[in-house]
Amino acid sequence: MSTASATADPETFAQRLSQFYAVGRWSSVNDDFPWSPAPRSLPCLWRYRNLRPFALEAAEFVKGDSAALRVITHLNPGHRAYEAACGHLYSGLQALKPHESMTCHRHAASAIRFVHEGSGGWTAVNGDRVRVDPGDVIVTPSRLWHEHGNDAEDGLVIWQDCTNDPLVNTLGANFFELHPDKTHLRSTPSTDSLSLWGGILLPETRRDRDASPLYAYPWDKCHDALIAAARAGNHSPYDGVILDYTNPATGGPVTRTIGCKLQLLRAGESTLAHRHTGSVVYIVARGRGATNINGTDFEWSSGDTFCVPSWARHSHTNQNPSEDAVLFSYNEFPLMEALGLYAEESVPEHEQHS
Amino acid sequence: MSTASATADPETFAQRLSQFYAVGRWSSVNDDFPWSPAPRSLPCLWRYRNLRPFALEAAEFVKGDSAALRVITHLNPGHRAYEAACGHLYSGLQALKPHESMTCHRHAASAIRFVHEGSGGWTAVNGDRVRVDPGDVIVTPSRLWHEHGNDAEDGLVIWQDCTNDPLVNTLGANFFELHPDKTHLRSTPSTDSLSLWGGILLPETRRDRDASPLYAYPWDKCHDALIAAARAGNHSPYDGVILDYTNPATGGPVTRTIGCKLQLLRAGESTLAHRHTGSVVYIVARGRGATNINGTDFEWSSGDTFCVPSWARHSHTNQNPSEDAVLFSYNEFPLMEALGLYAEESVPEHEQHS
Amino acid sequence: MSTASATADPETFAQRLSQFYAVGRWSSVNDDFPWSPAPRSLPCLWRYRNLRPFALEAAEFVKGDSAALRVITHLNPGHRAYEAACGHLYSGLQALKPHESMTCHRHAASAIRFVHEGSGGWTAVNGDRVRVDPGDVIVTPSRLWHEHGNDAEDGLVIWQDCTNDPLVNTLGANFFELHPDKTHLRSTPSTDSLSLWGGILLPETRRDRDASPLYAYPWDKCHDALIAAARAGNHSPYDGVILDYTNPATGGPVTRTIGCKLQLLRAGESTLAHRHTGSVVYIVARGRGATNINGTDFEWSSGDTFCVPSWARHSHTNQNPSEDAVLFSYNEFPLMEALGLYAEESVPEHEQHS
């Protein structure tokens, strides 16, 4: 029974053991038993002015079948081989040329898009087509057919893809399918998800509650809501005025693993520091400011992207004396809640500058 | 052991048995074992022009402590001793005089109000005050402090109380409490539930999901939603265009037992007949038309109230060639769903006129 | 506009109003606005030795089509015209003669049976047949086909029907249907719900979670659980040792509106008083004792039935120095929970004897 009767030499032991696809756990203590979350992602900031030119350049030379993937991916420096911006959140910039559109497809992953530039963008879910403009947020639920494009006469559309591909891929649960027809846009009438699902009265249809029936969240309506919340005194010490993009059929997050928020940092405002499980990727929608993450300041302005890894201490500042700043962000909070893993704590002042 | 050894005479048997607070079930077959629902409520229509004068008259002579109860109750003819309009839904007309207000109170029952007339109406839940106008719908959740009044210089406010008092009373579960202070209106700032909870972005606060955080549903926003749904082709064969008043925190009904709907019957439209468990009370918000209930036509016009008892076959007609009709209704569907008792079926043409 | 311009005489006013099916609410304050629950049911006790002879006698003369209804109904003295033992809980004693069985049927109401006497009882749900003995509890879920009988050579079976018929009837939601075949018992193999659903490992089948897949709860297993809980120190100051009959598919109550409990009052034990919304009907399974309900003592012994109306103050005593007492009870707690109406409070000592 005992091939292991020899005196134990750690090296030899590990070597003999490895032939059986096994390893001694005592040799990997730090990695596997962190006292608190130790994600591989690092805090990082990507400037829009740096990456935009690459998105434009790629629009010129990436063609044909690859055009759907003509995306400049934000790559976290903590794990460059692993294509995620932070934690299991994907982020990338995509430029669409005039009259360009993507073949109708669907996948198990969920996707959100934040529009940076351009006036011809459109997206369609299950054949329902909606126009989108800068600041608008698009939600493409898991497993629903969708397609999108730019139908402007001239002028690019640039938007940011925000997905949970890294999560669904690492869990071994992603499926990708092209529609047998290249497109299945319906002509008329469009149900226009905002008219039906954007108000305080909702259709009585009992429906699959997993996927938000609201596909596009227009900037104006969202920004107005933020201003109204500010006026109503709805204020968080850690986040200024902050609201959730909401699935109207449930009152919950727009997808089952990714949530989206819009927050207002008023001119001159500084927030307290806190930390929580779940990664967050921020896109600066308006204004300028800085976020201190684990003791380092990251200065940002409109269009930039930055990330706060799980459990990283962070606080925000809008040092501008007269201009409000607005941050769009997407996060892993619904994922954490679904698995019972959400945790949050404020960080006392004296720990904030250590 | 056997006092019952005597030959059984049904009369004697029942008599002997009754002294022990018991009865033979075989003597009550029809009542207790209906083949299908046999509610005591009857279809009924109450004209606004008939009851309005009584509400005005009562405003003159019901005073002092009784003023809060100065309500003209709609009494179903199927059970006059039991104060409900239909099933376990209460309905009544209340007139408030200028500068009049009701002491702050709370109860286990839930209340909804539909405003008929007047420009000075207001309601407050937990101190948050909101102005209401004709066509607006107010929701007062179970157990929350609330108060209401008329702060116009002159002119009455008339609204309709829609509650589940009959249900909560018959279940032996109602509590009623007056606030130690007569009022606890907050001065400033008001959170204004519509600004915060009426949009597609919601506050992140985790909250009690039982009570809708949205207290008032303004007529304009509701009517606009109905028009948009009509344009989007969202149409039911039994109800025309119909939408649910929705608790934004859950995507579900405004209270746990009562739901509310607004429906549009377009000029010239006739619907198919169906029936379902759960009573419905309708208030005519706009226009004229008729509803056939179990074979009888009930003609209605603006301001009227009528009811469809549980499982009664019904269809609607707007015979007007040019004017749309709009019906507000409240129902027991959430109650039925919560208890697993909801059932629905369409009624074939040949059964509709039997 | 004003038929009501005449000076208001209360009598006249009410009379004029009644023709329009309406009434002034101010005239019915006490009934409709109780400060705390005011159920119509009264505390009551029914002795088994009083009612058993009637059940036997009825078995002789109630025949043919009425046999299925040969039940001695417990009638609450607070509302004799309304066939319920307490609140909306039905209770009745049924005797089945040897070789007698009831035609297969189903209904929207849910039924529970507690076996008092006899060795030949059986019940079947969806064709799965199970034998039952004294002390066993049977659950017949809403809408499932079921049938039952007595297949003993001689000797009656007496069990107690415990249903929510009064609730489902008053809500106008009951359906009753006879199976096209008189029976649809399956021959072999029986799935035997206890073998499959009575353990700590459960079938993986995803199933309708509304109806308990466990149909029969044998006395021995239930009583053993009570003894084990007593040994583990699981003790309530208001109820002694008390356990819930549980739907294994949900961990919740056996039906959506009725829950069942088994409780042990140890020799010499007295509990503290409390009250809660929701009616309870108790059946004495073992021993003797007394329950004080709103200040009145009700002494009970094995086989007796008694009830505690909603919000009635109650405490239990087992004055016997050496014998434990066991109470089976069924209640409206799941109903109260589903509607957000459950409330509970302990009653201080000085209020207990008022």
Added chain:
Amino acid sequence: MSTASATADPETFAQRLSQFYAVGRWSSVNDDFPWSPAPRSLPCLWRYRNLRPFALEAAEFVKGDSAALRVITHLNPGHRAYEAACGHLYSGLQALKPHESMTCHRHAASAIRFVHEGSGGWTAVNGDRVRVDPGDVIVTPSRLWHEHGNDAEDGLVIWQDCTNDPLVNTLGANFFELHPDKTHLRSTPSTDSLSLWGGILLPETRRDRDASPLYAYPWDKCHDALIAAARAGNHSPYDGVILDYTNPATGGPVTRTIGCKLQLLRAGESTLAHRHTGSVVYIVARGRGATNINGTDFEWSSGDTFCVPSWARHSHTNQNPSEDAVLFSYNEFPLMEALGLYAEESVPEHEQHS
């Protein structure tokens, strides 16, 4: 605006881009857009007779602070640097010497243990101590204090650790904490989770439904349930007779991300092939057999461990003519369900041997 105006050379482009922590998505098509799940884990089998000697040897030389980690980890050959047996499931063999025990601790990850050998094993959750024997399954819920040891006079205990550490770690959500006291075992009385939570009657205590109140599932009770299910004809074409270890408070899985099953492959039985999202790790509890995974046969006997990666086609065979085989397995199905990512399909015959 355009630093990228130069003619696009793919190599140069990627290089220039990488300085900004970004990459072109079109260069990584296969990895990021799988047509169907492409997990990194490979099918694998670990023989108990190969690894057991290492566990014994390690018991001799791994001491002191490392003893708690004296575990022989099963390492999937598809990702040797990443300590998981399959997907995000951890598996490892731990030997405890007589009188040895582990310091009381807690963590956000959930743990399950399957006992292979020895008679002195015990575990305690929140101070409640339970004895475990071979075949028993222990559940240690997330965030609850626990400790365990071997109190035999002589003889090792060997059990297998089954956890979701890889998941909770990669999500950046693990916390690990030692109890300020080394132990907090309660002396008397033990609540003995099986007595209270192992039956068909459950304590009424409303409790946190996330963590199973049942800590230990004894082999005898589990195996009996399997035999009873077999007798009742509860049979799956893909898995033989298969049952779920169940949280009695919910009717659902024992933890929020990991489920456990016990299955019986009768003498001579062969199952059909299917595949599903979610990894599974099997431990052979009794008998011998083979599992075909993606076309390769893995032969197993008592004590062995093998794994089926997400979406791998698999079928089981018990070629033994007279002896039943029993497999314990733990899986990621609750994780998949919680995120809306569960998918399953049978694999037609002609695809099974490709």
